[in-house]
Amino acid sequence: MSELNVVSISAAKLPAGPFIARHLIDGDWRQSADGASFERVSPSHGSVVTLAARGGLRDVDAALFAARQAFDKGRWSRTSGKERATYLLKIADLIDRERDRIALMETLESGKPISQAKAEIEGAADLWRYAASLARTMHGESHNSLGEDILGLVLKEPAGVVAIITPWNFPFLIVSQKLPFALAAGCTAVVKPSEMTPATTVILGELLVEAGIPAGVVNIVLGYGDPVGAAMTADKRVEMVTFTGSTAVGKAIVKAASGTLKKVSLELGGKNPQVIFPDADMTSAVDAVVFGVYFNAGECCNSSSRIIVHEDIAEEFVARTVDLSRKVPFGDPLDPSTQVGAIITPEHQAKIHTHVRNAANSGASVRLGGGPLDVPGLNGQFYQPTVVCDVRSDMPIARDEVFGPVLSVLTFRTLEEAVDLVNGTDYGLSAGVWSENVHTCLEFARRARAGTVWTNTWMDGFAELPFGGMRESGQGRELGRYGLEEFLEAKTVTMRIGRTRTPWVA
Template structure:
């Protein structure tokens, strides 16, 4: 179905998408017959109905992945064969990009243009992972003496549980799944229950590409039920999770029962540091883009701007004025930049953070309220007079709410940047390269942008310090995260018994 020319009215009158569970290569209903409805957060209309997995379905999916790893062809294929299938998946994604983008927008609430860009970016990740499938390698040592040869192998770790969030459903599953597959792993994937559509559609694309049965199993269900099994099951060798830091901590604790390997991409409270000699227009634009992209529902959101005190007032006024021009509304309407908040729970969280900032003595210079219309929308919001001890300066809001703090010099700016429990990303804005590099090297974050913000490439690793996570995704070592290292220590020729005199 080509949805590129559908009007908003047509998109909302289409029959709700019907999604099933993908287990061992077959689509099925839930064992107990449960279903899950999803309404569009932007329009409050039913857009999808899914089979809702329970614990029994999760057990069956894990068993299928275990069998596919232990006895199936996928881990034993040549890297070139796995790469060919991954490339076919990438092309399948592009052939259905408009359909996938519409599903993403209807379930998530983000603007169509953004959804389409993310689907295209995700396809690029599958293409990149295909190159790694052919280049994964170990090491050898011919320097251990004439009777010894050492070979270090990289073997797929086994069955991987992949749990993804609702803010970037298709992009984030594509940051994980193709790299696990490139390494030769088998998987059980659970998307967020409120944004499952594009991941279920991906299952269709995988099957069409020739993915063997049981290699990718997809479950729509609640984390408290399905996720619990995926995190604790003894037949799962690794957990790859993206979500909030609080839930991530719980997942790590529960996974420790079986000492699984874990990869965690969690929260952030990311600063953009604005020095007086910045490129003014670019920095103002980045401050606005950084907080309102995806309605601020982004772990990499630039939710704090740290502005030098000499330009703070003028810069804040410029940000407020530009924020007033940000177009919020129906994500199916062309030109909209900020769509709906994805869940009612998140809407409540955002508004409570704004109210908390007021109580703490900060000033809401712009916005701060829900927009009165059908659907869940929040005004672009700028909070000034923020100090480092306020909750709004330290806690992840995950919404279109920008906190403005000031600093006197580089040392204070770096200290402020490092003053939260997180360390996912940051940005530095200055025309002075020494200033940028000095700050970037001292900021404790996994990514530091210099005179830009929220750019990403498949070749560059992504992940955080501190409570922003464990491990890295993307980059040329991405497949290695889904492997175990094995040493082959080989002795050549005869060997003398240790207890004989020499």
């Protein structure tokens, strides 16, 4: 334990009382219809940080009615791209203004480091600005080569009412990967944040109201997946569901949505590999591996939770990875120097530990960590940086999403073998390759079955580039122009010019 870089409790003060979170329905802040509420306890400090309204079926019904009315009456769907963009840009400016407040609540509810939270809020504001640019440039198609008397048009229209269900690990960033793109397209929305991290979405609602978004265009219902998320998913008033979270819940959403055949966009789990070839820049690769597995305490769909390293360099690479892992500051997320904070719940911490213990019992060797981490002065749950070697490809720790600061190490000898290992799980979210040979990188990028492939880097992201997975990592894409297209429907309009049509009946 003493070999690790542990950050003890900081001098930062907690808020005097919990954040009060209510539903936003048709422009009004409301308690639950039945008066129910729930508490969120900080995973790092053990104190109640949020008191939130607990939604039920009546709250969902009211929110969906408001979103449906707002869409059908054209309060948003029939506005110009310029008008939508103006609102989105104003919201981005308000997010920048409230960055510190949003970051603090995100840190208290999720356990992530405050410095990371601030960077994510800054990135979220950029997504709103990028979506604004899409609102101004969105267009359909015209076809004037169909004959001298025919003009064909393809209109791009908003999908309708969208149910947006977001996770706890990046609550503000992920709602900003969805909502501004839906709004740019002209959709209205009902948003359900995770019950573990509701506060920052409520703050976003405050900013939407301040910006003047018409009532009913964006509604927020707090609470649990059952009944809130389930009701939103199945309701026929919803034309589209977009969800980020576990693969198991994503499959349940597809089943629930099938009753009305609504569109479904899913960003789900991953078991993302980084493949390191002998000619890799080892210093850069080790740093990227350490970043990739410990960023957000490994509670990240893009976590590089397994590395596939060439046998010739495996021992040196693991030794350097373990050494660098010991230097990563774990501990109090309110300390600006902390890079890895708390685990979201005690139950999730136990799940992480079970994965590591089962791997060790099956013959894997734990080179570093492998258990809970005590942080002096804090009453939360933390897990040690953990490196597990001698992992076989058939072990659950090599195939299942651990969602914690746990790195699994596998080895290979040929590119063919490495590609087989990369594609040998049910997931296909992201993958990485490290080599100074551009031919190796390009061949790997073409053969890896993943929505994103990084070469000689890890987790660089840009608003302009689409993000999403293959196979059980999801369907559909977020970000980029593809992220806007998810919220649009194509409508064909065929126009005959003049009275030239040959009569069908003579």
